[in-house]
Amino acid sequence: MKLLIVDDEKSIRLSLKINMKKLGIDVFTAESGEEGLDIVRKKMPNIAIVDIKLPGISGIDVLKEIKQIKPSCIVIMITYLSDVKLAVKAMKMGAYDYFTKPFSLSEISRSIEETLEYAKTKIEIDKGSRDNQVKFIGQSPEIVKIKENIKEIASMKYNTCILLEGESGSGKEVIAKSIQSIKGDTIPFISINCAAIPKTLQESELFGYEKGAFSDAKNAKEGLIERANNGVLFLDEIGDMDISLQAKMLRVLQEKKFRRIGGLEEMDFKATILSATNKDLKEEIEAGNFRKDLYFRLNIIPIYIPPLRKRREDIIPLVQHFIENYNNVLNKNIESISKEVVDIFKSYLWPGNIRELKNVIERIMIFKKDNKITLEDVPKEILEDDSIEENHHYNLELVEENAIKKALDKNNWNITRTSEELGVSRITLRRKIEKYNLKNIKSDNFCN
Known part of the structure; x- marks a missing residue:
């Protein structure tokens, strides 16, 4: 570790x-x-x-x-x-x-x-959970349409460029792997996250290099483009690709050929190119950070994945999928979630999208002992979020009561620490305790 x-x-x-x-x-x-x-x-x-x-x-x-x-x-x-x-x-x-x-x-x-x-x-x-990563879950009209499109695209024996746009965590990589799965699990699927690699190293990672191409090139190295030949190359966070490298990438897409750094031999390149970004590439073009010609080349087939807050009917199917997955992985037996939790999950905005939802279910299930997810299992940052509005079916006072109770128990009913954690005054916290008639089952006295 x-x-x-x-x-x-x-x-x-x-x-x-x-x-x-x-x-x-x-x-x-x-x-x-x-x-x-x-x-x-x-x-x-x-x-x-x-x-x-x-x-x-x-x-x-x-x-x-x-x-x-x-x-x-x-x-x-x-x-x-x-x-x-x-x-x-x-x-x-x-x-x-x-x-x-x-x-x-x-x-x-x-x-x-x-x-x-x-x-x-x-x-x-x-x-x-690796085997479950290629399942693209959703029943909203937008997701149904995307499923139909990627099935048609992937079933064709033709290599093209697909641009996946959407917020971080919305499921772009899952779509990419779904396309590869439909094309055939035996073909190579090579992924690079442009945001995770320093711009000075992006070219050598993508194109590889010959021995002696630079001082540290002790041996020849196969690049990711070469490894993805006859398969799928997934360029994640393409908006973070170095501007000087973009011109070289454009040549690869246009001429279907490339050379290793320091190499003389031109190699053929045939692959489906999947690019993903959470940036507005048109704005990046205006700012001079992204090439317009590369954008048009990558954007042959555009797919926009809406954020989870715009397709709330997909939230519970995703929750059920994650529960089923973690039941198998963790040897748990979670069978249901309460109506209050369903309402909260549907009301919360999920700024981290599917990734945030997956992480929340994972955290809940790791520590869950019985077979039903209830309000007390929901993380406090969700219970206290402003996006949970009054016009939904659940009782907001119940949410507040549970949030206060959890904070009190966590801090052993220390009023000062609890009020600091909740961001309220000691007087306000005491009023809330009286309002909800909360009791410290371990002691009759508050610890200050």
Whole structure:
């Protein structure tokens, strides 16, 4: 297991590193977001502890980049009390948890121990769920139409260019793998995330190189384009491809030929090109970040995947799919979810789209003991989200009551810590406790 600590305060980095090493894991530290992301690319840590306020790029941006480079990395944010709202925003973007400064080293060590168990389970989940990744779930008219289109495209013995556009986590990679699956599992499927590879290395990754092409080229290397020949090449986050490399990629698409770096031999290239982006490429063209001619070449068949909030009828089928998957992987027996949870899931905006929904179900099921998902299992950042509106069927007061109860139990009914976590005053919290007649079953007295 590998853990990364990103914090500009040397004392925090050092104390966390000493304590984390006691858990028997490899620990890496960085004092800036840029340095931290460089370590992520090289070491691919399982867990990252990231301060929200960093010099240079912010902790929120670091979280976003980590989730692009290694989506399975578990990210824990640390922040001062005044920045708790940012921490909640981070949770919605995929952070696993957050701690407020000053924090207890023993408390964070216990949390990391639990997170390590979660990370180990997650590795097994990722291994066990690979067979389910090509299932494209959805019954909304938009998704039904996309299914029909990709089936027709993939069934043709013809290589073309397909541009997948949609928000992060909306299912672009699943569509790409669905196309490859229909074409035949025996053909190569080669994927590159342009956002996860430094722009200086993108060309050598794609085109490969001959021995002696540059100082570090001790041996010849086959590039991803070469490996994808007669198969599918998936260019994920194409909007982050280096502008100078775009011209070379355009030549490959037009002439169906390429050369390794430092090579003289031209090689043939025949493959279906799938490109995906969550950026508006037309805006990128206007800004001078993307070539117009490459855009038209990639956009022969455009497919737009709507965000999950625009196709709410797909939410519960996806939930059922993930439950079935994790029942098999985790040897669980979850049979149902309560109506309140169904209503909340349908009302929540899911800014992280399908990826966020999948992560929420995964987290719930890892710790779930009985066979029904209820309101108390739903993460607090969803229960407290502003997108859950009053005109839906569930009782908002019930949501608030459960959120307060969970926070009180988590903090052992310490009023000060609970009010800080919930972002309300002590007086407001006491009024809410009286309003809902909440009781501490462990003690008759509040601990302040």
